[in-house]
Amino acid sequence: xxxxxxxxxxxxxxxxxxxxxxxxxxxxxxxxxxxxxxxxxxxxxxxxxxxxxxxxxxxxxxxxxxxxxxxxxxxxxxxxxxxxxxxxxxxxxxxxxxxxxxxxxxxxxxxxxxxxxxxxxxxxxxxxxxxxxxxxxxxxxxxxxxxxxxxxxxxxxxxxxxxxxxxxxxxxxxxxxxxxxxxxxxxxxxxxxxxxxxxxxxxxxxxxxxxxxxxxxxxxxxxxxxxxxxxxxxxxxxxxxxxxxxxxxxxxxxxxxxxxxxxxxxxxxxxxxxxxxxxxxxxxxxxxxxxxxxxxxxxxxxxxxxxxxxxxxxxxxxxxxxxxxxxxxxxxxxxxxxxxxxx
Numbered sequence: 001x002x003x004x005x006x007x008x009x010x011x012x013x014x015x016x017x018x019x020x021x022x023x024x025x026x027x028x029x030x031x032x033x034x035x036x037x038x039x040x041x042x043x044x045x046x047x048x049x050x051x052x053x054x055x056x057x058x059x060x061x062x063x064x065x066x067x068x069x070x071x072x073x074x075x076x077x078x079x080x081x082x083x084x085x086x087x088x089x090x091x092x093x094x095x096x097x098x099x100x101x102x103x104x105x106x107x108x109x110x111x112x113x114x115x116x117x118x119x120x121x122x123x124x125x126x127x128x129x130x131x132x133x134x135x136x137x138x139x140x141x142x143x144x145x146x147x148x149x150x151x152x153x154x155x156x157x158x159x160x161x162x163x164x165x166x167x168x169x170x171x172x173x174x175x176x177x178x179x180x181x182x183x184x185x186x187x188x189x190x191x192x193x194x195x196x197x198x199x200x201x202x203x204x205x206x207x208x209x210x211x212x213x214x215x216x217x218x219x220x221x222x223x224x225x226x227x228x229x230x231x232x233x234x235x236x237x238x239x240x241x242x243x244x245x246x247x248x249x250x251x252x253x254x255x256x257x258x259x260x261x262x263x264x265x266x267x268x269x270x271x272x273x274x275x276x277x278x279x280x281x282x283x284x285x286x287x288x289x290x291x292x293x294x295x296x297x298x299x300x301x302x303x304x305x306x307x308x309x310x311x312x313x314x315x316x317x318x319x320x321x322x323x324x325x326x327x328x329x330x331x332x333x334x335x336x337x338x339x340x341x342x343x
Contacts, residue, residue: 001073002056002084003027004093005049011039011242011255017232023049025057025073028091033065034073039245042255044081052093056084103178109153111181111188118181122190124151125206126158128170136271136288141241149176149190150210157189164192173204221276221285223295223327229273229284231315231322235266268311272322287329292318295325 006024013019019039025032036042048055061074103119111120129146136142145165149158159182160168168174177197179190192198234243237254238261244254246263253260271288296310299321308317 001025001027001060002054002088004052004054005045006031006096008042008046008049011042013243017230024096025055026094026096031096032071032073034075036075036079038075038077038079039255040077041075041079041081043253043258046258048081054084054089054093056082056088058082107153108149108151108156111156111190112154114181114188119178119193119195120181120190121175121177122149122151122179123173123175123201123204124149125173125204125210126168126170127210132165136269136286141236148210150206150208152206152208154208155210157187159189159191161191164196167192167198173201173206175199175201175204221283221329223325223329224323225274225276225285227275228319228322229275231270231272231318233268233270233315233318235263236269237261238265238267270313270318272318274322287322291329292321295321295327298325298327 004026006026008023009021011019011021018037020035020037021039021042023034023036023045025034036045045055047053057073057075058080059078061076062071063074064070065072103121106114106120106122108122108124111122114120127148127150129148132143132145134141135144143162143165145160147158147160147168147170148155175198176190176192177199178193178195180193180196181188182191183189235246235252236242237244237257237259239254239257239259242254242257244252244266246252250263251260252263252266269289270292271286272292274285274287276283276285293310296313299306302325313321
């Protein structure tokens with residue numbers, strides 16, 4: 001099949017820990033959605049997309065999506081990416097209209113009953129909940145700002161990411177257009193998308209006081225946890241902090257941002273998914289380097305004979321560390337870690 005590429009996504013990780021990315025493939029007769037399970041091909045396809053160059057693909061699957069009833073292209077390691085011959089390309093690249101959903105005007109009270117991923121327009125006051133924090137999301141280090149959004153009907157959680165954290169000031173009122181409703185732990189919250197628009201609302205008068213939603217309260221988890229789902233060690237890119245594919249080569253290239261770097265310069269990171277069971281809930285929580293290093297420091301203080309350095313710990317060592325050290329860890333929103341509160 002020959003065609004042009006559109007809407008290439010970043011590399012993502014599925015719930016089964018498989019890496020993949022998606023794109024649109026424009027042929028002479030139609031546009032297919034494609035899913036590629038070979039992250040090594042991301043950088044090649046990205047160059048083709050940026051140069052609007054045609055692409056020829058071999059050894060792919062054509063499979064019907066049961067939800068959309070549309071045929072999709074499935075690409076994997078066996079799929080070959082080639083340059084087509086001139087006689088195979090008798091059509092030009094076309095602009096593809098992205099599917100858009102019209103946002104609806106809403107209030108905080110109305111948002112509580114709306115479906116996940118609905119787009120809304122809303123006006124109200126923003127109040128930051130503390131300072132921005134750095135969190136690990138799918139192998140990336142991202143800046144996150146928790147906030148409260150209040151109008152005269154109520155308050156709810158607003159989560160800002162990366163450059164969006166600089167678009168507002170705490171205590172001021174804004175008109176938010178095309179913002180998305182997301183759901184966590186049974187409660188809706190707001191977050192910005194690439195289509196969102198933020199304008200200051202200087203004449204807006206919000207008389208209602210801010211109310212702290214239940215879903216941003218802190219949760220204290222006593223360690224050791226009830227179990228560990230998995231422990232994962234990985235190399236991270238020096239530029240974008242994404243997970244890079246480990247290989248035997250001395251020089252590796254990040255498939256996310258394209259940075260070429262020495263393997264020895266990449267940072268070794270570790271994360272673990274733990275299971276904790278309380279009287280009210282069973283939760284799976286992610287912990288990263290900072291928490292694990294604090295557990296390690298407690299272990300060293302309690303056991304002088306434990307002399308192994310942190311960079312030398314393997315997955316079995318980390319598993320034992322998590323399951324033996326006693327501490328209390330404070331989580332926000334049952335997902336973002338904070339600090340070890342007490343021992």
